[in-house]
Amino acid sequence: MTDTIADRVPVLVERGLLADKATEHIRGLITAGRLCPGDRLNEVEIAAELSISRGPVREAVRRFASAGLVVSEPNLGSRVIDIDAAAVRGLYEVREALESMAARLAAERMQSRDKKALLEMLDQHALAMCGSAATDTYPAGSSDWDFHLAVLKGSDNAVAWRICGNELRDMFSLLRARHGRVPGRGKVALQEHRQVAEAILDQDGDLAAVLMSRHIRNSYRNQITLMSAGVPEDRRKEKI
Template sequence: MISTEFTGGTDAGQASSLPRSERAYQQLRAAIQAGQLSPGTRLREVELAESLGLSRTPVREALSRLESEGLVVNEPNRGMMVTQLDASMVSELYVMREVLEGTAAALAARHATDVEISLLRDIVERDLSMIDDPDRLAANNRLFHETLHRCAHNRYLLKTLRSLHESMALLGRTTLSVPGRPRSSYEEHLALVEALEKRDPALAEQITRRHIQQAYKVRLSLWIEEQSSS
């Protein structure tokens, strides 16, 4: 069953006024991002329609849209399912993260306002109160990166990064659940903020690329562990 509370950031009143296909899309996408529909989960139109309280047509349209975004795949002999990433796909995601987020950091060093950089520092400092809570820490981490992306002040880069991070939802549990990673991630974020405060684009990009590389190493170890136990 899918909880109808998943409305992609839309409140209940607004969700009820949306077209049915849009409502189905937002709820399914949010369920995938929240891990309620995990990678490999079969997506049957009849069951989803019943769970969402909708007819099959808007659900079918929503699944088609999710397929075009790479969150859902139509497997021969298996039907629609939440996309499962293999090792090469995980690597490709992190390569793009390194390139795009490194660029965003360099642009932020040039274009972010002092207030925006101060906000990034505030977000980083909140990490210290969440070290032992991976879920809250992951949410704060997403906020930090989303804020960094906006600080680049490049609408086309922002759109591309949003699309990339939609696919990141397929990766499963946060790397911040790995012992030691929360502290090192905090230190990496703090170093990035300091580079932004210095208005040093090259250093900001270098630190961000190294941060993503470290995250990828942890992610790959998690992926291998999960494959070994499945």
């Protein structure tokens, strides 16, 4: 098959929805830490940055509002929520409930082929950790989430998948951007992941649920100690 114009000029076929483009843009602003709690999402400003109209931008903003990441007040606009201690607690509680359930169901429903893929994923994570300079943190990006999403997917529950994979994920991205990632827990987290994966492999749903529950609770404990240590100065938004 000969290459077409679309193959040679891929920039011209960028014809996804502009609302998706705007969503990714805003998500990027959040994960990069450029959008801090309390900041307002100016529709015209974002539209200008992307050289598009306000319509798709507005739609993207309302998506994040539906996810609870921003709060919108009529005629006042949308501003990024402030994730205080209570919000963090609530976030981890929901994750613990949903993901421990997902681990139980994954142990019962996952194909053996996908279970092996789960273990291989953890091997790759181990390799990435040894290779990188900082061996005590989980590899950058969303590798930590990869495992959790794989378990979610294995549970074969579309609702839980949507909640954790879309809404909560952005919430935790914002949390990361604000308070940084937890140091020194990479190896332990990987170990806990492996225990969960083995329980899933053994089709031991109860054990998988308990281990996942404990894993998330440990992660929470680590998070609050990190937060109580204070927010790094360079991550604090300067007054404009």
